Amino acid sequence: MLLVSEPVLGEDEKAALSAVIESGWVTMGDRVRDFEQAFARMHEAEDSVAVGSCTAALHLILHALGIGPGDEVLVPSLTFVATANSVLYVGARPVFVDIGSAEVPLMSLDDAEAKCTSRTKAVILVHFAGYLAHRDAWQSFARRKGLLLIEDAAHAPGMPDVGTYGEAAAFSFYGNKNMTTAEGGAIIARSRTLRETIRSARAHGMTSGTRQRLTNRRPDYDVTILGFNYRMDELRAALGLAQLKKLPQWNDTRRRLSTSYRQLFAEQCPSVMVPFEAPWPSAHHIMPVVLPPGTIRQRVIDRLRKRGIQTTVHYPPVHRLTFYRDLYPETTLSRTEDFARHELTLPLHPGMTTSDVERVVTALAAALAADYPVGAVA
Known part of the structure; x- marks a missing residue:
């Protein structure tokens, strides 16, 4: 069967996974950090945050931006359900926007404008099929309406300009994506403060991780914000490092x-x-x-x-x-x-x-x- 999508996995990936197993450290550690930095360099970004999935990435972005009950977020309906689900996760309301046309099945600017209300706080752009939405037009729209602009870039890793549209971009490394870590995702965010809030929230809002506590020899930690268990592990990061090169x-x-x-x-x-x-x-x-x-x-x-x-x-x-x-x-x-x-x-x-x-x-x-x-x- 000629499949719609098929991951490319070989000796490099086997060696990367074996090295993690031999190291004895499989939870979030140095390889995750190496992957974050490598992914950021590929996209000419200052840094990135690796997470457990693109869904987690979208949820964390909305959470860190303060989107919540009473807010509305413009989303396309031509997308995977996770785009809309992430809006519900923070208690906001997804407002579905039509595509422009069959020839250009990306979210319609005209329909987005028509559906803006006083409650609209953000818009999630989806680069459907890997085709990039028009950055200048959407940035102008977001500025004019006072909206936060977020990219669902699940289909577009490795593209120039991805991650530069607005506040943050979410990426997917699911098994059918352009590169894979089996499950996994990443976030590129313009603001260092936003990145650090996301980085903390992906691990329960804790002030230190297990690896840090081992290195620092201090067992104590604090929890400063509401967080989640959205971490990436060393096995997936090792896969990601091998895949990213290709x-x-x-x-x-x-x-x-x-x-x-x-x-x-x-x-x-x-x-x-x-x-x-x-x-x-x-x-x-x-x-x-x-x-x-x-x-x-x-x-x-x-x-x-x-x-x-x-x-x-x-x-x-x-x-x-x-x-x-x-x-x-x-x-x-x-x-x-x-x-x-x-x-x-x-x-x-x-x-x-x-x-x-x-x-x-x-x-x-x-x-x-x-x-x-x-x-x-x-």
Whole structure:
């Protein structure tokens, strides 16, 4: 089966994990700190904070910024549910914003403006599929409205300018991301004070960690703020250090494969629309396409699976998931809903070759042709 996403794991990762096990220290320690500094350097940031997941990162950012009950946060519905969940975690209300269009399925500035109220305190931008939102436009909007700007950069590690939009950015290292630590995340924050608040809150608000107490030979500590157990461990940090070295090369491979997809679709399958005009700054996390109107998507999925090709959907709109539909039954987002009905995510990862891309495009063309005679699809 040609998978939608597949982590690249090899001898470097095995050696890194073995070294941690041999050291006898597996909880948060020196490797976590090394990873934080290396991740920050890659993004030309002063520092970063490693955490247990991107969800934890988003929660910590909102918590440290003081977002809470009575506040509203603008979020896209075309995202993973964690983006909205993190807003509920701090007691605030997520306000769902439509995408701009199927061609550019990022959060709409116009709809965001229309949904601002006196209670709106922040906006979470999602760099969907690894394609970066327009920084200047969103910074101008945030300044004009007095909003805190946060990036959900789960899809965009290693990209220039990521982490520079606003107050902070959250990254994901889940198993299907551009680089992985199995589970894990990181935060880049502009303010040192904000970073240190986040750093403290990820570990129960304690004034010292286990490693520090061992080094300093003092067993005492204090708790100064409300905190959580959102730490990264040494095993994941070791994986991250090994993966981080390869991230630029992997992102370039993703870019080349995405270019091949676009060229082959134009030649063999022009009825399939590929969002975002090239060249759009992107980490090319996933390969989303929009199927022709009238296509029964499940048939296409089934036909591709029979040919050994996995596909998936990014994403079921968050506001249409049962939990959120029950919370906000009046929410409708026509462009997001229409995009979600027709979107299909195709395989894209560094383990693929251009021959794999050709196989996918040929199979998709055949799957569509089974329903539409030659020339019937405009």
